Amino acid sequence: MNKPPLLQVNNISKVFGATPALSDVSLEVSEGGIHSLLGRNGAGKSTLVNIIAGIYPPTTGDVLFEGRDIRSLNIFTRQELGIRLVPQHENSFPDLSVAENIFSGVLPTRGGLVDWKQINDVAAEELAAYGLAVDPRTLVRELSSIDARKLNIIRAMHSGAKLIILDEPTTALTNRERAELFTFVRELKARGTAFIFISHYLGEVLELSDAITVLRDGRMFPVDTSDHVSEAHLASLVAGEEVELAHRAIDRGPDADGVFLKVTDLHGDNLEGVSIDVRKGEILGVVGFPGSGAREFCRALFGLTRLDSGTITAGGQKVALPSPERAIAEGISYISYDRQREGIMPTFDVNENIGISSHAGKLRALGGFVNLALQRSLSEQYRQALKIKCNSIDDSMDSLSGGNQQKVIVSRLLNTDPRLLILDEPTVGIDIKSREEIISTILDLTHRGMSTIYLTNDYEELLRVADRLVFFDDGRIVTVLDNTDITIDELTAIRDREKEAV
Amino acid sequence: MQSTSAARKIVDFCMNQAVWILLVLSILIMGLFRSSFYSFGILSNILVQATVLGLLAIAISMIILLGDINLATVGTAGFSALIGVLAMKSGLPVLLSILLILVVGSLIGLVNGLIVTKLKANALITTLAMNMVLQGGLLAITGGTTISQLPDSYKFVSQGKIGAFPALPIVLIVAFAAFHVIWERTRFGRALFAVGGNYRGAYIAGINVERTKIWAYVVSGLLSGVAGWLLSGYMGAVTSSFGTTYEMQVIAAAVIGGVSLTGGRGSMLGVLAGTLLLTVIQVGLAILGIESTLITLAGGLMIFVAVLIDAVRNLYNARR
Amino acid sequence: MQSTSAARKIVDFCMNQAVWILLVLSILIMGLFRSSFYSFGILSNILVQATVLGLLAIAISMIILLGDINLATVGTAGFSALIGVLAMKSGLPVLLSILLILVVGSLIGLVNGLIVTKLKANALITTLAMNMVLQGGLLAITGGTTISQLPDSYKFVSQGKIGAFPALPIVLIVAFAAFHVIWERTRFGRALFAVGGNYRGAYIAGINVERTKIWAYVVSGLLSGVAGWLLSGYMGAVTSSFGTTYEMQVIAAAVIGGVSLTGGRGSMLGVLAGTLLLTVIQVGLAILGIESTLITLAGGLMIFVAVLIDAVRNLYNARR
Amino acid sequence: DTGSSGSGGSSSNEIWYSTKNSTELVHVAMADGVTQAAEMLGYTGEVAVAEADAAKQNDQMNNLIQNIVPAAIVVNPYDSDSISDVMARANDANIPIAVIDNKANNAQADVAVLFDSIKSGEEAGNKAVELLTEKYGEPKGVVVNLYGEVVSQVFKERSEGFENVIKQYPDIELISVLGAPESDVATSALNNVIADAKSSGKTIDLVNTPTDTATLGAVEALKTNDMWYKTGEDGHVFFISHDGLGDVLDLVQEGYVDAEVVIDVFGVGGIATEILHAYPMQGKEVPTSGTFTPEGEYLNTEVTFTSGDSGATVMLDPLVVDASNADNPLIWGNATK
Numbered sequence A: 001m002n003k004p005p006l007l008q009v010n011n012i013s014k015v016f017g018a019t020p021a022l023s024d025v026s027l028e029v030s031e032g033g034i035h036s037l038l039g040r041n042g043a044g045k046s047t048l049v050n051i052i053a054g055i056y057p058p059t060t061g062d063v064l065f066e067g068r069d070i071r072s073l074n075i076f077t078r079q080e081l082g083i084r085l086v087p088q089h090e091n092s093f094p095d096l097s098v099a100e101n102i103f104s105g106v107l108p109t110r111g112g113l114v115d116w117k118q119i120n121d122v123a124a125e126e127l128a129a130y131g132l133a134v135d136p137r138t139l140v141r142e143l144s145s146i147d148a149r150k151l152n153i154i155r156a157m158h159s160g161a162k163l164i165i166l167d168e169p170t171t172a173l174t175n176r177e178r179a180e181l182f183t184f185v186r187e188l189k190a191r192g193t194a195f196i197f198i199s200h201y202l203g204e205v206l207e208l209s210d211a212i213t214v215l216r217d218g219r220m221f222p223v224d225t226s227d228h229v230s231e232a233h234l235a236s237l238v239a240g241e242e243v244e245l246a247h248r249a250i251d252r253g254p255d256a257d258g259v260f261l262k263v264t265d266l267h268g269d270n271l272e273g274v275s276i277d278v279r280k281g282e283i284l285g286v287v288g289f290p291g292s293g294a295r296e297f298c299r300a301l302f303g304l305t306r307l308d309s310g311t312i313t314a315g316g317q318k319v320a321l322p323s324p325e326r327a328i329a330e331g332i333s334y335i336s337y338d339r340q341r342e343g344i345m346p347t348f349d350v351n352e353n354i355g356i357s358s359h360a361g362k363l364r365a366l367g368g369f370v371n372l373a374l375q376r377s378l379s380e381q382y383r384q385a386l387k388i389k390c391n392s393i394d395d396s397m398d399s400l401s402g403g404n405q406q407k408v409i410v411s412r413l414l415n416t417d418p419r420l421l422i423l424d425e426p427t428v429g430i431d432i433k434s435r436e437e438i439i440s441t442i443l444d445l446t447h448r449g450m451s452t453i454y455l456t457n458d459y460e461e462l463l464r465v466a467d468r469l470v471f472f473d474d475g476r477i478v479t480v481l482d483n484t485d486i487t488i489d490e491l492t493a494i495r496d497r498e499k500e501a502v
Numbered sequence B, C: 001m002q003s004t005s006a007a008r009k010i011v012d013f014c015m016n017q018a019v020w021i022l023l024v025l026s027i028l029i030m031g032l033f034r035s036s037f038y039s040f041g042i043l044s045n046i047l048v049q050a051t052v053l054g055l056l057a058i059a060i061s062m063i064i065l066l067g068d069i070n071l072a073t074v075g076t077a078g079f080s081a082l083i084g085v086l087a088m089k090s091g092l093p094v095l096l097s098i099l100l101i102l103v104v105g106s107l108i109g110l111v112n113g114l115i116v117t118k119l120k121a122n123a124l125i126t127t128l129a130m131n132m133v134l135q136g137g138l139l140a141i142t143g144g145t146t147i148s149q150l151p152d153s154y155k156f157v158s159q160g161k162i163g164a165f166p167a168l169p170i171v172l173i174v175a176f177a178a179f180h181v182i183w184e185r186t187r188f189g190r191a192l193f194a195v196g197g198n199y200r201g202a203y204i205a206g207i208n209v210e211r212t213k214i215w216a217y218v219v220s221g222l223l224s225g226v227a228g229w230l231l232s233g234y235m236g237a238v239t240s241s242f243g244t245t246y247e248m249q250v251i252a253a254a255v256i257g258g259v260s261l262t263g264g265r266g267s268m269l270g271v272l273a274g275t276l277l278l279t280v281i282q283v284g285l286a287i288l289g290i291e292s293t294l295i296t297l298a299g300g301l302m303i304f305v306a307v308l309i310d311a312v313r314n315l316y317n318a319r320r
Numbered sequence D: 001d002t003g004s005s006g007s008g009g010s011s012s013n014e015i016w017y018s019t020k021n022s023t024e025l026v027h028v029a030m031a032d033g034v035t036q037a038a039e040m041l042g043y044t045g046e047v048a049v050a051e052a053d054a055a056k057q058n059d060q061m062n063n064l065i066q067n068i069v070p071a072a073i074v075v076n077p078y079d080s081d082s083i084s085d086v087m088a089r090a091n092d093a094n095i096p097i098a099v100i101d102n103k104a105n106n107a108q109a110d111v112a113v114l115f116d117s118i119k120s121g122e123e124a125g126n127k128a129v130e131l132l133t134e135k136y137g138e139p140k141g142v143v144v145n146l147y148g149e150v151v152s153q154v155f156k157e158r159s160e161g162f163e164n165v166i167k168q169y170p171d172i173e174l175i176s177v178l179g180a181p182e183s184d185v186a187t188s189a190l191n192n193v194i195a196d197a198k199s200s201g202k203t204i205d206l207v208n209t210p211t212d213t214a215t216l217g218a219v220e221a222l223k224t225n226d227m228w229y230k231t232g233e234d235g236h237v238f239f240i241s242h243d244g245l246g247d248v249l250d251l252v253q254e255g256y257v258d259a260e261v262v263i264d265v266f267g268v269g270g271i272a273t274e275i276l277h278a279y280p281m282q283g284k285e286v287p288t289s290g291t292f293t294p295e296g297e298y299l300n301t302e303v304t305f306t307s308g309d310s311g312a313t314v315m316l317d318p319l320v321v322d323a324s325n326a327d328n329p330l331i332w333g334n335a336t337k
């Protein structure tokens, strides 16, 4: 008799209120296998893994683990059996030490008391083994967001789980970090750990997976991986139609030579004398490792990191940008990489999430009032234009999937009629189809004169859209290049050369 | 199918209007025991007594909405009323004295706001300490005595009548209507919700969160000042333990009225319902002639029931 | 370079030990005005008086650590002491009566915990209402009278001495030491920090958050019961307004002691410092012979100063 | 007489008593004084409790005057000043009204029946001087007065009366500390005073508290400091208290507490109700001179009318009791035992 597969999901359906999130989904994960889930935002990927982990009950269907029906077991018992979820959203304990985070839930004790020595020692070993160079006693609050994410995965690994579910673990990771993570996953796989892997990056999914299931509108489309599968094929399967990649048109808009933003000799938090012009209708790609000053540059222009000196001229006038409020008033908008903390307003509906940044702008009415009628009609326009998946603009934000939440944020920023849009990982967690929709919206607006600063670790995407590339290192701009026929390899080579030169 | 959805709609409605339904129920039950409860006199008394509580409840709700809390509303009311009344006693014209009360209230709010935003002090403990200082100041200045014999012109709103109808409830209605509009339709109001919902997110969305917070505290202080004026006019005196019985009720009214203590959620209509419910319970218990030692218990139990019903409502909404 | 880093370390130290430094300063200043402050009698009185406050402060800190708040500690103390004393008066042996107090306290905690976790009711308003119910119940059962003439065996801890030294401070020290170990070195304690720091994260990390919360409320109730027993023994009576003087101080002690109201941060050493600071202020004001009407104001101002210093410390740490 | 003959514009059969709190036995007994007298006179006695809140008392009085319209109202103002407006409303509505225990400022009542709290304090002071003179042959020694929260008029006046007497004797050292009414406040305060005195080599001779609730707490402080002895025993600390709570009367009888200044708690409400019934409810005005002999049995067997701030006034005398007469059943504390 054959051993049953490690995990067997049979005919799962899930309905939230009136929204069907999953219909009749089945899949199997074998021991030491990596099963990837692909699908557009809101397709039901997170819902499915949450059901497997025991966070939500399914409406119908059942889940078998090592041949055993685990439908009635709660999350704790499932963890004991060896199912561990690394969720899509931030999940650590900021005020506890790295070591305690790794052990959380299962602190070892000696004589009834928590054995800090063992915790710290073992944590130090594991951190070293997984290549995370931090002291086990630092508080997680003090880690960079990348390190915090790695820590999250180490936590799941540490628990010795048989099945680890990684819900979009690679978003906003650099290529190198991504490669490290994959090495790490493969090592565990070799030792028999199975994975469910969720990602929007088709390349990495193909590279890593033993099996692939595409979810579309809650329905399942298994992919036959026995033959060669192409990215294009996967893309069309995910989207349900052919996906055409958006490309920057070579000829620029009429204002191509006018300068919108002129930055001279900026000094501040991780910025050491940055000067650059951003032209009207230009997309300026920004490249740099974390801590190089690239992100600080973007955030400084929006008043989010400290500036000590330097001048900024926007639209020909000298401006001070001490806060987002002023920046938005000057026509400068910013989308943060941290959607949860710096993006969505969880207590507001979709409508107001789109409108909130324009209350002092075009939604301003006499006597301190907000033009609510205009807000509604604009929100409705954005919902249609960006194909935001929701029942209506009155839906609450937490009923939207991550990618659709991002579209709402994009709408909010566009609604401020920006003259300069600063995009910090704008397509994080966004499915391939939505990503192209967002990108073409931005390309379109840029074509009509808006300037864009584009920061992303997805160099393939960056090279498709940018007119120029600036490379940051140690708080300085080290190279500026026109984006003509540069390949990803050349780009990383330049980036790494700058790093090594220092 | 049709009928279950109709039934569901009714349950939905009941759940969301729980406090209003409780209010109506309380009025019905009180009336069963004592029919005079439906008299014009008692019902207008309820409105009169709800006014001060209502103003203080709005004052605290402004801050709870931000995700903070303001425990100094009662102290602010007492202290600012004292200053105004003292100024009046030493010759300041009545209208200017009333204005002075509002100014003092707002200034206290400003101080709270500055401490909370600029020093990033915790709001609960800051306003708790501020309340002690204000109540201590009141006691120190009055030396434990009561200041009374306030001129009628000072009391014209608190005790005045328009025809047979007392003037005070008009303040209640106007205040709730005005703040309903402020909360729902103005930039300031929406900024309050945004800041309470996600502080950092609001900042990045271009809202001046510090200014919003400071203004909220100022408005909260101003409203407390108004409540201080009206309560002193109503009692015809400023006592050295001014308003202390409102202390607990103010929070209860706001929270029972559905203003979320984590910030970002709430409605004026809810706060109004909470205010009225507490007042009805209180007036009811008083005129039912219930055994004196049981009043606190009965009041506590009723608030407890309201809390439980509210919890069940939230649970219901979350499960839906 | 060397010297600036040394200076920095001193500032760092001062900032992080702000409450302890304030405590030492207060003792020094009080002693300047009245040298008897350093007498064995007064210093041991401070410890005696700090015991009840300290137990209640630990009780509330358990819950603040979770990110909730428990406003029912004083009511729990009074109500459970009442039940125990009544049982004792009607014949239950003293030791069993004391046990009964602890059981009643824990049960009240359990009820709070169940309401907060199972019904997901808001903790602040639930415990506020619970406190009213308990204090109302105390009033209803005693009918406003005071129950006194408690046997000496009941008071042996509250009033007993070991040599010249009162027994009560031993409870204080044991309680703080035990809860230091519980907070820092037991799974339960660490689970409290985890749940308070990130509720959902704790759930996903496999911590049984509901059980942790419920236990925290039970322990909080138990500690309140102990405080009730000791306070009734200390004053030799159960009064119908039992412990109300502690109501405000309990929160202040925890928060001044650095337990973050958003949950997940705090230390027993801090709570101890907060407790001692408040007690020293109080005892100091009492024996300095300060004008009676100024006592509340002075107390309020001192807490205010502590709050401001704490805020500046946090600001300093955040900017570092 | 069914009470319907009252001339107060009301046909009600109820006499209402508005009490300031229900948390102390003394106030419960006071309410009993009113309700028992009302029943003796053929009425129903009802009680509204202001729960120590001036605003609440105002609300309740408004409800009474405007909606319930009883045959008469007896009110014990929680706050003497803020009651004036509603008193005026009662007068307008022709409802007979008596003020008891605490006076009403700037208001007219049909009669005010009050305790003379300053006199209570003075009696305690005199007793203290007597005890000290007995001990030392002259008035000297260390006296602790645990004064009460300043917002309470009664505690304030009792302390004032006491301290006024003590201050006349330069050889008596007075230590005045906030230590009432809460028992735990009293325990802590006295503990601290004792420690302070010990460290400066003083011996405390006498403790005075303005209320028995504080006494219960102060007693515990004496016990823990080994200062709890009966009269005549070595190390006995003189103790004087006020009110007349049962447990403290027991201590008086046992010889621990030297004197208790007792007020006529049943009398204050009972006599006020009887006066209302004898005068305004019959359409007559209360005189401002002469005497009145109540039908019911109270500590005060005859009272004298005088004229006060709010009109006709009766001041009730306090009674100092010691071990010899502490068992008088007319003392409210004995009746509730």
Ligand SMILES: Nc1ncnc2c1ncn2[C@@H]1O[C@H](COP(=O)(O)OP(=O)(O)OP(=O)(O)O)[C@@H](O)[C@H]1O
Pocket (backbone or CB within 6 Å): A016, A017, A019, A020, A021, A039, A040, A041, A042, A043, A044, A045, A046, A047, A048, A088, A389, A398, A399, A400, A401, A402, A403, A404, A429, A431
């Ligand atoms: N708690 C909820 N209540 C109501 N609807 C929900 C809830 N959670 C998810 N949904 C809905 O279920 C659907 C599936 O969401 P899910 O989060 O599983 O998508 P996803 O595939 O993980 O998307 P993404 O790639 O954006 O993370 C969406 O339509 C979403 O709006």
Ligand SMILES: Nc1ncnc2c1ncn2[C@@H]1O[C@H](COP(=O)(O)OP(=O)(O)OP(=O)(O)O)[C@@H](O)[C@H]1O
Pocket (backbone or CB within 6 Å): A096, A097, A099, A100, A116, A117, A120, A136, A137, C184, C185
């Ligand atoms: N949350 C934590 N995460 C990681 N390490 C910790 C944590 N808490 C304590 N430790 C470390 O574990 C060791 C023991 O800590 P604990 O506080 O329990 O010991 P202790 O005996 O009280 O000594 P001390 O008070 O001097 O730290 C110390 O080295 C401490 O730094």
Ligand SMILES: [Mg+2]
Pocket (backbone or CB within 6 Å): A045, A046, A047, A088, A167, A401, A402
């Ligand atoms: Mg997802």
Ligand SMILES: [Mg+2]
Pocket (backbone or CB within 6 Å): B262, C067, C261, C262
């Ligand atoms: Mg919270």
